[in-house]
Amino acid sequence: MTAIKGQIGVTKRPGELGVHSLSVFKMVVPDLTEAEKFYTAFGLDVREEGNNLGLYTVGNPHRWGVLSEGQHKKMSVLSFAVFEEDFEPMKKRVEGQGIKLLDPPPGFESNGFWFRDPNDFLIEVKVAEKTSPIRKVDFGGLDRSVGANTIGSWGRSVKPEVRPVRFAHMLLFVANVPQSIEFYSRVLGMRLADRTGDVIAFMYGIHGSDHHMVAFVTSNGRTPGLHHLSWDMGSLNGIGLGAMQMADRGYSRGWGLGRHVLGSNYFHYMQDPWGSWSEYSADIDYIGVNHNWEAQDHPPEDGIYVWGPDLPEDFLHNYEADQFEGKA
Numbered sequence: 236m237t238a239i240k241g242q243i244g245v246t247k248r249p250g251e252l253g254v255h256s257l258s259v260f261k262m263v264v265p266d267l268t269e270a271e272k273f274y275t276a277f278g279l280d281v282r283e284e285g286n287n288l289g290l291y292t293v294g295n296p297h298r299w300g301v302l303s304e305g306q307h308k309k310m311s312v313l314s315f316a317v318f319e320e321d322f323e324p325m326k327k328r329v330e331g332q333g334i335k336l337l338d339p340p341p342g343f344e345s346n347g348f349w350f351r352d353p354n355d356f357l358i359e360v361k362v363a364e365k366t367s368p369i370r371k372v373d374f375g376g377l378d379r380s381v382g383a384n385t386i387g388s389w390g391r392s393v394k395p396e397v398r399p400v401r402f403a404h405m406l407l408f409v410a411n412v413p414q415s416i417e418f419y420s421r422v423l424g425m426r427l428a429d430r431t432g433d434v435i436a437f438m439y440g441i442h443g444s445d446h447h448m449v450a451f452v453t454s455n456g457r458t459p460g461l462h463h464l465s466w467d468m469g470s471l472n473g474i475g476l477g478a479m480q481m482a483d484r485g486y487s488r489g490w491g492l493g494r495h496v497l498g499s500n501y502f503h504y505m506q507d508p509w510g511s512w513s514e515y516s517a518d519i520d521y522i523g524v525n526h527n528w529e530a531q532d533h534p535p536e537d538g539i540y541v542w543g544p545d546l547p548e549d550f551l552h553n554y555e556a557d558q559f560e561g562k563a
């Protein structure tokens with residue numbers, strides 16, 4: 236592995252080209268006021284930026300997401316980051332594969348290059364800091380165990396407000412999961428971590444990343460969409476307190492507490508006002524910069540979770556497809 240100048244602890248896998256981080260996403264939502272309310276309750280630092288909202292995690296200057304208002308909810312832009320010396324070689328590779336490069340969308344400042352993936356998501360590849368973790372992320376901060384003669388929990392009225400530590404990953408609805416695995420491997424240099432047949436697949440970054448940076452699940456309908464955004468809480472109590480924090484503010488529809496098999500993270504999902512989900516997550520598996528994770532094809536019963544409550548009926552329903560295909 237090779238150390239990267241100017242970024243402490245950042246190393247790269249030598250001799251291979253690939254994105255290191257999902258740097259920022261852009262999503263259209265039908266109502267920015269609703270979005271501000273939901274993501275603020277969730278614990279994010281939501282900032283008004285012109286006509287948009289920026290999604291930040293408290294104490295971190297990095298902007299993880301940009302929300303703008305439009306008729307329908309739509310995940311529109313995925314902006315991936317590469318190391319500086321990989322930018323031109325990546326661009327050459329993408330062009331060499333016959334992929335048409337596009338102008339940046341209006342109003343989007345960009346030092347990157349742009350194209351569309353097979354699902355019609357607009358992809359940017361740019362030079363930016365590594366925001367995916369450089370090591371397995373700490374777990375257990377709020378999971379304190381006290382000694383004898385001491386109260387371990389909090390009172391309901393004085394429980395701490397919790398805030399996600401970082402954006403972790405997203406799961407996207409796509410019409411054809413194998414096609415997305417192939418494209419994201421060949422074009423963006425990501426690798427398959429695990430899959431369940433052609434139904435769901437998890438992709439990681441080769442320069443050290445969580446078990447998944449992006450994942451794909453089969454959509455009802457042809458329209459792609461966002462299934463969930465995942466945010467790291469760093470502890471089980473962070474997840475549980477997050478779910479209570481949402482319930483206290485009127486967002487009680489969710490799924491959790493549970494533990495995934497693929498990625499191993501603990502989870503509690505909250506449904507957003509548009510039918511997709513925001514995941515409180517902790518202790519996801521990590522794939523180091525020099526490790527070649529052995530991807531497996533898991534049976535369907537392992538695809539989602541090892542323990543937890545029954546899945547909500549619409550957990551895997553792509554409401555974006557309904558909107559665009561005239562069912563809502």
Ligand SMILES: [Fe+2]
Pocket residue numbers: 404406463465514516
């Ligand atoms: Fe997730």
